[in-house]
Amino acid sequence: MKSNVDNAKPTVADFTSDQEVRWCPGCGDYSILKAVRKTMAEAGVLRENTVVISGIGCAARFPYYVDCYGFHTIHGRAPTIATGALLANPDLDVWIATGDGDALSIGGNHMMHILRRNVNCNIVLFNNAIYGLTKGQYSPTSRQNTISPSSPVGSLDSPLNATHLALGSGARFVARAVDNQQVQLASILKAAHEHKGASFVEVFQNCHVFNDHVFADFTARDKVADNQIQIENGEKLLYGSEKEKGLRLDPDTLELVACAAGEGVLRHNSTSRTLAMTLADMDAGRPVATGVLYNNPAPVYQNAVHEQIAMAKRRRKTRTIQDVMNEGYTWKV
Amino acid sequence: MDNPNLAIADSNRQERETIVVRFAGDSGDGIQIIGGQLGLASALEGNDLATFPDYPSEVRAPTGSTFGVWAYQLHFGGRPIKTVGVEPDMLVALHPAALKTNLPLLRKGGIVLVDIGSFTKRNLKKAGYESSPLEDENLKDYQVFSPDMSKLTLESVAAIDLSKKDSLRSKNFWALGMVFWMFDRSLVNTCDWLRAKFIKTPLLADGNIAALKAGHAFGETIEASGDMAGYVVPSIVMESGVYRSVTGSETIAWGLAAAAELAERQLVFASYPITPSTPVLHHLAKLKDLGVVTFQAEDEIAAMGAAIGAAWAGAFGATASSGPGIALKQEAIALAVSAELPVVVVNTQRAGPSTGLPTKTEQSDLYQAVFGRHGDAPIPVLAARSPQDCFDCAIDAARIALTYMTPVILLTDGFIANASGPWQVPDMDALPKIDVRNHIETEGFHPMQRNPETLARVWPVPGTPGLEHRIGGIEKDFETGHISYDPKNHQKMTDIRSKKIDVISQLLAPLEVDLGEEGADVAVVTWGSTYGPASRAVTEMQANGHSVAHVHLRYLYPFAPNQHELMSTFKRILVPEMNTGQLITLMRNQLCPPVTGLSKITGRPFLIREIRAAILTELEAVK
Numbered sequence: 001m002k003s004n005v006d007n008a009k010p011t012v013a014d015f016t017s018d019q020e021v022r023w024c025p026g027c028g029d030y031s032i033l034k035a036v037r038k039t040m041a042e043a044g045v046l047r048e049n050t051v052v053i054s055g056i057g058c059a060a061r062f063p064y065y066v067d068c069y070g071f072h073t074i075h076g077r078a079p080t081i082a083t084g085a086l087l088a089n090p091d092l093d094v095w096i097a098t099g100d101g102d103a104l105s106i107g108g109n110h111m112m113h114i115l116r117r118n119v120n121c122n123i124v125l126f127n128n129a130i131y132g133l134t135k136g137q138y139s140p141t142s143r144q145n146t147i148s149p150s151s152p153v154g155s156l157d158s159p160l161n162a163t164h165l166a167l168g169s170g171a172r173f174v175a176r177a178v179d180n181q182q183v184q185l186a187s188i189l190k191a192a193h194e195h196k197g198a199s200f201v202e203v204f205q206n207c208h209v210f211n212d213h214v215f216a217d218f219t220a221r222d223k224v225a226d227n228q229i230q231i232e233n234g235e236k237l238l239y240g241s242e243k244e245k246g247l248r249l250d251p252d253t254l255e256l257v258a259c260a261a262g263e264g265v266l267r268h269n270s271t272s273r274t275l276a277m278t279l280a281d282m283d284a285g286r287p288v289a290t291g292v293l294y295n296n297p298a299p300v301y302q303n304a305v306h307e308q309i310a311m312a313k314r315r316r317k318t319r320t321i322q323d324v325m326n327e328g329y330t331w332k333v
Numbered sequence: 334m335d336n337p338n339l340a341i342a343d344s345n346r347q348e349r350e351t352i353v354v355r356f357a358g359d360s361g362d363g364i365q366i367i368g369g370q371l372g373l374a375s376a377l378e379g380n381d382l383a384t385f386p387d388y389p390s391e392v393r394a395p396t397g398s399t400f401g402v403w404a405y406q407l408h409f410g411g412r413p414i415k416t417v418g419v420e421p422d423m424l425v426a427l428h429p430a431a432l433k434t435n436l437p438l439l440r441k442g443g444i445v446l447v448d449i450g451s452f453t454k455r456n457l458k459k460a461g462y463e464s465s466p467l468e469d470e471n472l473k474d475y476q477v478f479s480p481d482m483s484k485l486t487l488e489s490v491a492a493i494d495l496s497k498k499d500s501l502r503s504k505n506f507w508a509l510g511m512v513f514w515m516f517d518r519s520l521v522n523t524c525d526w527l528r529a530k531f532i533k534t535p536l537l538a539d540g541n542i543a544a545l546k547a548g549h550a551f552g553e554t555i556e557a558s559g560d561m562a563g564y565v566v567p568s569i570v571m572e573s574g575v576y577r578s579v580t581g582s583e584t585i586a587w588g589l590a591a592a593a594e595l596a597e598r599q600l601v602f603a604s605y606p607i608t609p610s611t612p613v614l615h616h617l618a619k620l621k622d623l624g625v626v627t628f629q630a631e632d633e634i635a636a637m638g639a640a641i642g643a644a645w646a647g648a649f650g651a652t653a654s655s656g657p658g659i660a661l662k663q664e665a666i667a668l669a670v671s672a673e674l675p676v677v678v679v680n681t682q683r684a685g686p687s688t689g690l691p692t693k694t695e696q697s698d699l700y701q702a703v704f705g706r707h708g709d710a711p712i713p714v715l716a717a718r719s720p721q722d723c724f725d726c727a728i729d730a731a732r733i734a735l736t737y738m739t740p741v742i743l744l745t746d747g748f749i750a751n752a753s754g755p756w757q758v759p760d761m762d763a764l765p766k767i768d769v770r771n772h773i774e775t776e777g778f779h780p781m782q783r784n785p786e787t788l789a790r791v792w793p794v795p796g797t798p799g800l801e802h803r804i805g806g807i808e809k810d811f812e813t814g815h816i817s818y819d820p821k822n823h824q825k826m827t828d829i830r831s832k833k834i835d836v837i838s839q840l841l842a843p844l845e846v847d848l849g850e851e852g853a854d855v856a857v858v859t860w861g862s863t864y865g866p867a868s869r870a871v872t873e874m875q876a877n878g879h880s881v882a883h884v885h886l887r888y889l890y891p892f893a894p895n896q897h898e899l900m901s902t903f904k905r906i907l908v909p910e911m912n913t914g915q916l917i918t919l920m921r922n923q924l925c926p927p928v929t930g931l932s933k934i935t936g937r938p939f940l941i942r943e944i945r946a947a948i949l950t951e952l953e954a955v956k
């Protein structure tokens with residue numbers, strides 16, 4: 001954000017609060033915190049213009065650990081508080097830290113609407129597919145048959161695809177990252193921060209206490225190469241340890257299918273929502289796509305709101321509430 | 334109508350102190366428009382008045398059906414008018430269904446004006462009449478005028494180049510013309526209004542004016558024939574000033590915008606559509622040039638969240654809803670209690686529970702406002718008594734919220750929101766500023782710092798260098814503002830939140846007796862829109878020599894500082910409420926003389942005589 005750049009470049013330490021971090025040691029949240037602080041420092045933003053808003057859950061403790069303005073609100077409602085704050089001050093640089101229960105279950109409605117309105121903010125979804133703070137119940141992103149205290153013989157609900165939800169809601173920036181892939185995570189957060197409008201970043205985050213290794217099939221060191229495809233705008237959709245595999249479009253099914261690197265591999269175009277949807281669809285048998293899936297900016301909501309106000313002011317320069325009350329039919333006694 | 338036949342005026346017109354007229358017809362009949370015009374004409378004749386639209390919940394019911402009848406009632410007269418009147422003196426029914434549904438309200442002996450042209454077989458059947466009520470005993474107790482208004486309207490506009498449909502649409506003004514004759518109102522202003530309204534389609538103005546004049550002339554022929562001479566209504570001396578007609582929704586909206594101006598803060602008003610609260614959003618959405626931000630949120634919770642977020646970022650945050658919506662907002666209101674942020678929450682109450690009777694009025698959300706949150710989460714609760722009072726109450730609510738950094742609930746109701754009456758336009762320069770500053774001092778800052786006298790938390794606004802801080806719904810340490818799970822600190826913070834209410838109570842305007850004297854045998858104590866009928870009932874009882882007083886409460890939580898003292902002077906207290914006795918419960922928390930409730934939950938306001946009867950019973954009990 002332009003208005004929010006400090007000349008003397010701040011450091012990660014400047015965004016580190018005096019509060020002791022209270023996540024379980026080894027939690028994936030630590031690396032997200034590190035990447036966010038790094039993004040703030042590298043973007044050179046002003047601490048006083050930077051805001052972190054959260055709801056409830058493990059992820060929602062995030063604001064306490066960043067030395068800027070922070071509001072730890074109520075379950076699922078961070079997008080509403082953020083929208084209000086941005087209506088009051090459209091220039092604030094707002095981050096929303098949220099979890100899968102917070103963003104997709106109790107706060108699902110608000111998530112949908114902050115995305116479609118395109119309120120300028122950065123939404124980081126800590127997706128660990130479990131309720132951590134309440135000790136391990138299955139969440140809206142848990143895979144079917146998840147064994148948990150509230151589903152002792154396995155959960156029945158089919159999981160929600162967070163990226164699909166974001167794209168379906170009309171989000172203009174949608175990305176996926178993995179907590180322990182620091183370099184990629186930082187670059188995605190940087191792009192999210194640079195994007196004007198609602199940026200949605202789903203981070204696959206390991207909760208080793210209640211849902212350890214749930215994403216290991218595509219995030220474990222020996223699985224990344226073959227089961228994850230890290231995409232870049234304009235680059236070919238290649239994966240495998242030697243980038244020997246690729247994805248091409250099957251013209252009959254309109255699905256992405258695996259192929260050899262030479263066989264008409266598709267290039268990623270991050271302005272195509274159709275491609276982003278298809279990339280987000282991949283699971284068993286095809287690599288899980290991470291990176292910036294969709295980046296196609298549109299006008300920013302809070303700016304448009306204030307533009308309408310500015311326009312109304314230009315049209316009727318001097319009207320006051322006194323004038324409003326005196327307008328229309330009045331009579332003197 | 335009190336004192337019928339008060340005096341015979343110069344002409345043969347009879348003088349009446351007040352008159353109640355009720356218009357009824359289909360939603361497309363322009364009932365509200367002619368009602369409004371009669372209101373304006375009456376105000377210009379020097380009457381005080383009150384009006385109320387009575388409409389069904391169906392948006393567009395089939396024409397001519399009984400469940401689709403719209404009505405508009407107007408009470409005007411030569412004394413302060415505090416209710417929309419009990420029994421109409423005149424009913425204007427534009428079709429059979431309108432007659433069928435509204436006739437039972439009419440005073441025996443009252444005047445009925447119907448359009449015989451609309452009494453077709455089909456319309457009679459839709460209204461559920463076996464045969465025409467004009468031809469049987471149905472109307473024998475009334476004075477009936479049944480011209481063929483449709484035909485007469487067509488004739489009156491024949492010279493004007495209008496389609497038949499447009500010509501017929503002037504029928505409401507024909508009826509209004511007749512009513513103007515009946516109560517001796519001038520046509521001039523309505524003609525001007527029509528010309529201004531149809532400035533781009535002058536033929537429509539001409540048509541309506543012609544119909545208006547024809548209706549008036551019809552009245553004159555009745556007079557000439559000696560059947561009836563109509564009425565005159567004396568004028569009343571109103572305080573001098575500029576007046577206009579307002580509804581409670583307008584005054585809430587303008588009050589919030591005025592408060593923002595007095596506080597020199599941007600108003601961020603977030604709300605979700607709900608009957609009967611929505612018009613507040615409509616009115617504020619028209620004030621963008623004043624810098625008002627309106628936000629139609631995805632739901633009630635989001636509206637509350639946005640108001641809180643805006644307050645946190647330094648704006649004046651406000652929201653409005655009705656009972657079911659307020660229930661959804663309560664979790665977030667408690668966050669505003671915990672984070673000590675100023676927001677005004679308007680509840681336009683309606684008949685509940687659940688969807689209840691969404692277009693009907695009730696005052697049954699007082700418990701919800703005072704007690705309806707989780708945890709110990711006390712907040713101030715105010716109630717407005719009339720459309721005119723909403724403006725002052727909105728500013729008052731904002732002043733309390735901003736001065737003490739607390740959410741405030743302001744209660745109105747469906748009746749107040751939709752009713753209208755003449756309002757003396759306030760002078761903004763005469764209103765005291767709301768002087769609340771953002772905190773900027775970095776020295777020794779922490780987010781839970783507070784003013785030792787008002788106990789108000791500081792207001793450190795994002796964007797201010799050096800005041801970066803974190804707050805939220807977790808308990809905060811009194812000394813540092815950091816999150817704290819310390820038991821003693823939680824006790825202390827809970828005590829502070831409760832003490833803040835005590836501080837506010839001490840600084841509220843003292844309660845005064847509205848009518849009558851301290852120490853009266855019976856005091857009628859009211860809140861909200863029950864003010865009107867109670868005030869009138871007490872006036873009437875006083876005129877009969879009874880020792881009765883009226884005390885009206887704006888502050889419901891906390892009570893005004895002297896309330897207990899004042900209440901203790903009366904022998905008995907009567908509390909009429911459109912609920913099962915919610916204010917009484919609050920009053921009983923303070924020791925006070927015997928309190929009797931009078932409860933009415935029909936979706937309709939109290940009748941004056943119902944309150945009078947209850948006062949009589951209380952007076953008996955004193956003896």
Ligand code: SF4
Nearest residue numbers: 023024027058132207
């Ligand atoms: S419970 Fe899981 S998500 Fe929560 S802090 Fe511990 S490891 Fe992290």
